[in-house]
Amino acid sequence: MRHSLTLLFAIPLLLFLVAGNQLFGQRPVPRVDTSIVSKGVTSRKALLLFPNKKDSWVIGISGGAMFGNINMAGQNYSIKDKKTFQAGLIAGYGLSEDVRIQLELLFERRAFALQRFINGFMLSDTSEHICWECYYAYDVSYISDYLQLPLVFNYTRQRGSFSFGAEAGVYLALLLVNNQKGTEELYLDPVGADSFVSFGFEPGYSRVVYSGATANVINTYDTGLLLGLTGGYQLTSNFALTLNGRLQLGFTGVFENPQMPMLNFSSYTLRMGLSYQFNRQE
Numbered sequence: 001m002r003h004s005l006t007l008l009f010a011i012p013l014l015l016f017l018v019a020g021n022q023l024f025g026q027r028p029v030p031r032v033d034t035s036i037v038s039k040g041v042t043s044r045k046a047l048l049l050f051p052n053k054k055d056s057w058v059i060g061i062s063g064g065a066m067f068g069n070i071n072m073a074g075q076n077y078s079i080k081d082k083k084t085f086q087a088g089l090i091a092g093y094g095l096s097e098d099v100r101i102q103l104e105l106l107f108e109r110r111a112f113a114l115q116r117f118i119n120g121f122m123l124s125d126t127s128e129h130i131c132w133e134c135y136y137a138y139d140v141s142y143i144s145d146y147l148q149l150p151l152v153f154n155y156t157r158q159r160g161s162f163s164f165g166a167e168a169g170v171y172l173a174l175l176l177v178n179n180q181k182g183t184e185e186l187y188l189d190p191v192g193a194d195s196f197v198s199f200g201f202e203p204g205y206s207r208v209v210y211s212g213a214t215a216n217v218i219n220t221y222d223t224g225l226l227l228g229l230t231g232g233y234q235l236t237s238n239f240a241l242t243l244n245g246r247l248q249l250g251f252t253g254v255f256e257n258p259q260m261p262m263l264n265f266s267s268y269t270l271r272m273g274l275s276y277q278f279n280r281q282e
Contacts (some may be wrong), residue, residue: 062273063087082111133189138181
């Protein structure tokens with residue numbers, strides 16, 4: 001699933017970069033209100049619709065839905081990903097007309113349920129006796145809040161009032177708090193598991209309830225790569241609406257506890273926002 005998500009974003013990104021010069025190669029001709037000119041100097045009412053982006057700063061807000069995609073290798077668990085959200089502030093600096101470096105400060109919520117069910121126990125792989133009435137069940141949901149700090153390079157081309165682009169970068173996410181909710185159950189049938197008693201097992205039913213904040217369970221940080229596609233609509237010479245679709249690939253394991261399964265978090269987000277550009281004075 002992770003590879004398919006990567007291709008979902010990487011292929012359109014590459015196609016955009018290859019075709020970008022042909023599709024958006026001709027820049028729009030700035031429109032100036034020639035009726036408002038005084039002493040050879042264009043007034044602010046005659047500001048260009050598409051201001052110079054080089055050496056200019058952009059700030060904005062952005063938020064939207066995040067769809068998690070937990071990657072799990074060789075573990076006998078099932079994962080139920082949950083839809084959450086991501087929102088925060090954006091600040092960018094124009095390195096050229098098309099390229100911008102962007103730093104973001106985002107609040108991000110991640111949520112998933114980890115489930116496991118085993119029916120039938122035996123003492124060892126070579127044991128001939130199996131307790132088919134015995135079972136183990138684990139069903140716990142984890143909700144984690146992070147402060148994410150992405151550093152992104154954004155490549156954008158303008159066509160009319162619309163802009164289209166691609167982006168790539170890295171991120172550092174710091175865990176703020178994690179909460180868990182669920183149960184862990186174990187049942188050893190008194191008859192079927194009678195032979196287990198001599199090995200220290202006690203037949204019967206036990207149940208553990210997990211609820212509230214955790215400690216030393218979820219990793220306190222995460223790092224990874226970002227790939228995305230962007231779009232925008234220029235409302236004025238300063239304000240623009242933005243749309244962003246982004247793939248997030250985490251490299252750090254989800255769990256800090258070594259007794260938990262090895263999981264890596266990845267997700268894709270769809271965000272909308274509003275940006276303001278501080279136009280450079282010529």
